[in-house]
Amino acid sequence: MRWSQAMNANALRAYFRRKGEETGCLAYRARMHRLFAELEPALTVTEQNLADRVRYILRSNLFDVAELERLRREAVPSSDENATAEDAAQQIVEQSANVDAAVNTPVVVDSNDDGTVAQELELEHMRSTLEEAIVETRSTPLEHRPRLPRVALSKRNRAVVRAPNSMLVTYLEASRDLCETNSILFGAALAVCRIIGAKASTAGRATGQSSAIPAWRRRIEERIAKARALIGRLICFSSGNNRPRIVRTVRMAFAGRNVSLSQPDITQKLTHSNQKRLYESLERPMVSGMGPAPNQADTVAFWRGLWSEPVNHSEGPLTKIVASQCASITPIDPVIITPDDVAEAVRRAPNWKYPGLDGLHHYWLKGFVVCHNVHAQQFQEAPN
Template sequence: MRRDGRARWTEDDNVLLMRAHFIAKDLEQTSERTYRQILTEVWNDIRPDKPLYTNLLANRVRWMIENEKFSVVELRNIQLNIRPQGNEPIDEGEEHHEELRQSDDEDNGLTYKVDRYFCKNLLLYTGLSPENRPSIPRMKGSRMMVEKMLMVNKIIGKHISSNSSLGDLVDLVYAGALTVCEQLGKSVIKRCTNSTGQQPPWKCRIEKKIGNIRKKIGVLHTYLNSESPSSKVHKTVRRIASEFRIKPQTSVFTGQLESLCDNLKQRVKALGNRLRRYNERIKRYQNNQMYYKNQKQFFRNLESPEKTEEDPPEPEKFYEYWETIWGREKQHDDGAHWIREAEDESSKYVMDNITITKQDVEEVLKRTNNWAAPGPDGVHNYWWKHFTNTHGAMAALFQKAMRTHR
């Protein structure tokens, strides 16, 4: 919120609001609630940290549409991303839910409730970038958790089709994991929006404090080493003296200022040592991580630790460099004996046709760490292991990638 109480809208907030608008329009057809009620509920689910009242949200949507805040293509992409790509549209409360209601299973009511939560999460987060999704926490295994995962696994199987892509599977697994967390009463973690290169707040505070102390030291040094300081310096020195409870009327005023100046210098040195220890610790941590992940790059950094930023070469220099290599005509002996020997040797070997099966995917997942989340999506391996209905679809996608190289 701004100081005047008005909401501050970022580009991501505008996209999320239009997303909530299309979801509300979609659910309005199958619900007894009004568009405004659904819009407010969906927005509060997406942004619980920024609750807003109904009129503000509706007026903001109307203003963005009237002023063409988004192009027609952008609006179309936002509208398409509220549903999983490659699957048939899911009408909440329609045929899919009727099948659940007519089931003879004794847990029919509970399964229907879980399915509603799953559909809500799938609508909210399908196609959304990982930065705008809440982070899924680690969970302790329990019998209740296993029961919830079995329910969600069956629901996921009904949303998978032959046209499902790997991105669709990620959205389904994410929505399933989020549904299990909600059913167990586990609160999700809001993902940090700070960029990777941004400094921590406490370091910024220390640097700001060092800057303020250095300003005071500069003013005191000017006052103590000047025969006739200006009135502005006098005024600033009196303010600094008042801050540290030094009375200007005393005879030892100059001595107290000298002692204060030395004290401030020691404070700056102490704060600087704290920053130095922090930077050294970060450097050690980064070197350790680099050594375990990429030893070649680690030793390269040791050889040339300082990186100098240089302007990229001009296109003419690129052309001149590669022309000296590829621009010269050379005569090659295509009938050399070693070429024939290599061709004869290669004809003896035939590459086996590799078939990736569901069992192969399960074997690979068994060897992974449960609560490691490789990649930017933040989905832990634990969920991929236990949502077994995705294993066959993953095997088919991997096999297709090997066959078509796409």
């Protein structure tokens, strides 16, 4: 939609009118949107679009100071009519400097994290993004989840990661097991990536992993290919092919073995095996010892005598001694897993170590501190 100058003026009128009223935390956007709808009934915009447009108008200086003061006076007639142009200019400068705080509702995160950090994130937008990401993650198989990118370790990103903690409480309280908790946290991490603009790979981790050849397999295949090439050139040399490239390869193969290619019987020493005969010899049953192999009946009878027939064992004195010594051993106290234990384990873990099949790095567990209580409880219940 292309905004005309009249639409921009009406957006500022609604903004100034809203500023002249008593406002709460979030209700100002609804009032501003309602006032704009009265001025532009034929125009359909959302509250977010209107707030973004006002911020753009004030930042871009689409109106000069005098025009902004005129629009402000029209929107708030009860304001001081005797305000000078200098006062109006100072007011506009202050509005431009604090436009983010005026148009957007800040989310204040943990004040102990390098001071109070106010982020330009609106609660409604964050909640909707979080809910959408969690629903999407729950409906996606584990192996088809996107790859979460590494997030820059900046103050802003750290604040954004910690901002959803209060919103995650409702989801985590309803979590039934560790798998569901992991799904919720992965959805929260995906929502944070979308908010800060870090793009997650949509190709899925299963496709990338299944198509990649493991390093150990590549090394073995490379060694097999080199061995095949060497065997082929040795066969060519034994057949009388004395081309420089063939001779050079054979000389390198026999380096350090006290073998000279000038020997008259060198071609007789280069023998190659019949692969078919080799495989047949490997598949041929091997019998150890000098006598014939035992038949099936003798084998069954031997093992049946060891396992099927009951045997009465007499417990010696050593068994009684061990039992008396074990009776005095104090049983180990039950292991209690606390949220502090989880937090300490997460704190010492590397941020971006390969996460495994779940796709969730330790970085997110450090940021979503509200999950430590749930993890402690579910880890405690897991062995039972």
